Amino acid sequence: YLSGERRLAQGDAVYIVAVSGDQSPVVRHTRVASRSMVSTRECLPPRFRCMNVEGIKLNDHPACQGGVLCDDAGLVTGLWTSVASQDSSHKDTTTMTGFDVCLLSQTVTALCGSDHCPDVRSLDAELWTIRLAAARALGLSPARIRQIEDACGENPRLFYVLGILSTETQASKLLHTGDIILEKNGHLATDINDLGAIHDDKLVRLVVLRDGQETALDVPTTPLPSLETTRVIHWSGALVQLPYRAVQEQVRSMPSSVYVSCTLYGSPANCYGLRPGMWITEVEGRSVATVDQFVAMLEHMRLDRSFDSQEQSASNIQTARYVRLTVVNKALVSRVISLRVDNHYWPPWELIHDAATPCGWKSIQHI
Incomplete structure (x- = not known):
């Protein structure tokens, strides 16, 4: 089965060995109902979705978190895992599906011979x-x-x-x-x-x-890199990064490279209308086409005391001021929002992947 010479077919008897929601083991004897392509919807905000793979459906399976499919002798013949997607109302859905173990054959073989992931x-x-x-x-x-x-x-x-x-x-x-x-x-x-x-x-x-x-x-x-995102900028509760593959799948023409992937609840970004799935194209009327330009603009606002002449301390320049942003959604509709910056509770920082550090990431503060 690992080599792909044999695969589970409709009517084959299998045992599902899985883990239930309370972490207890579950074993059930059943049969393969059908094999068909796995279908998933585009998600909002964009995220990885399962595609270009054939799934295995069973006649009867227990409620579980996932496991393996095996024969009477305990030989693993398939994987049993969950596939996440969304419905037409963009509500999260989960479907349990089986996959052929041969999907992992080249990866397992490569990892057994070295510590590097295959290409x-x-x-x-x-x-x-x-x-x-x-x-x-x-x-x-x-x-x-x-x-x-x-x-x-x-x-x-x-x-x-x-x-x-x-x-x-x-x-x-x-x-x-x-x-x-x-x-x-x-x-x-x-x-x-x-x-x-x-x-x-x-x-x-x-x-x-x-x-x-x-x-x-x-x-x-x-x-396909094993680590797609290597740089994340946090500003006013919004996580900004380069558009990843799931975003490129849904948008054919990128408004900019400054993509908002997440906003934290209660943050200025969340309260003033900056939403996940938006692109920032201008800050205070100045174009920001790349992440580097966006970071440079943050640094410029930090150093420029002319934004608020009433403040005497450079550390408090942005605490009670508004910043004008031009944002574009995936339908390429642009609008202007005004966001009140709070650097005391939501200071700007940056995470960059760095293999030389103990945890693999280094943090940069932009205060």
């Missing part, structure tokens, strides 16, 4: 299944259909590009929404595990069906 790369596209009948209506040749049916047996299918996850990568400029992927590196692309996560291949050769014609593409893959 994981992506096509920067969300994929979904398409039946051969629908593909034939789009121009798939009879010869290709017979080839796929001979290789897949009872469940022939292909995958098409449902959406592009980032418009800033090279892969996004080559793949188009609606492309049906036929081959990857000379082999039929009928297994989502070969397309969802790509290990080590910096360039893959794809054959896609586009506008009724088969087209060969040399697609550079995008590396």
Whole structure:
């Protein structure tokens, strides 16, 4: 099962060994109900979501936090874990789903041989299944259909590009929404595990069906870092950082690189209308396109006593003053808000990833 030569199929008997909500062990015998692609919605504010993977549904499973699927001999045949998403009202939802253990095979093998995580790369596209009948209506040749049916047996299918996850990568400029992927590196692309996560291949050769014609593409893959966020700035209760992948998935054109990922309850940012999912484009009428410019603006406000002539102490210049911000939401609608800064209870600081420090992060105070 770890190598992927065998996988759980519909009707297979399994034991689910899991941990319940009160940390007690749970064991139940059941059967595999079905296998299907995992579907999740875009979340608000944007966050990681599960995609490009096939999930395993069971006929009967206990309420639990997660665990493993195994056979009569105790051999692990699958993983049992929760998949988080949101409903149409942006309320958090959780669904228990099983996954093939072969998804972890290359990672486990690499970690057993060294202490470094393997290189994981992506096509920067969300994929979904398409039946051969629908593909034939789009121009798939009879010869290709017979080839796929001979290789897949009872469940022939292909995958098409449902959406592009980032418009800033090279892969996004080559793949188009609606492309049906036929081959990857000379082999039929009928297994989502070969397309969802790509290990080590910096360039893959794809054959896609586009506008009724088969087209060969040399697609550079995008590396997925194990630590995506390496710098966070706190200001007035708002956490500011570079837009991460989940943000790039939902917004095609970034207003700036100054993205508000979180606001703390009770803070000036929360009370005066600065919300997660907004971009700051101007501070006091001055453009801030990058995080460095935003930090420089904070430093400028700290040193410039002309903002409030009534205050005599430099440490109290910003305590009781308002700052005008121009913010843009993901619909690219801009507005101006006025935020009262309170550096006594909500001082500005910065966290930067630094492997040389004992905890891996260093703190910088901007007071």
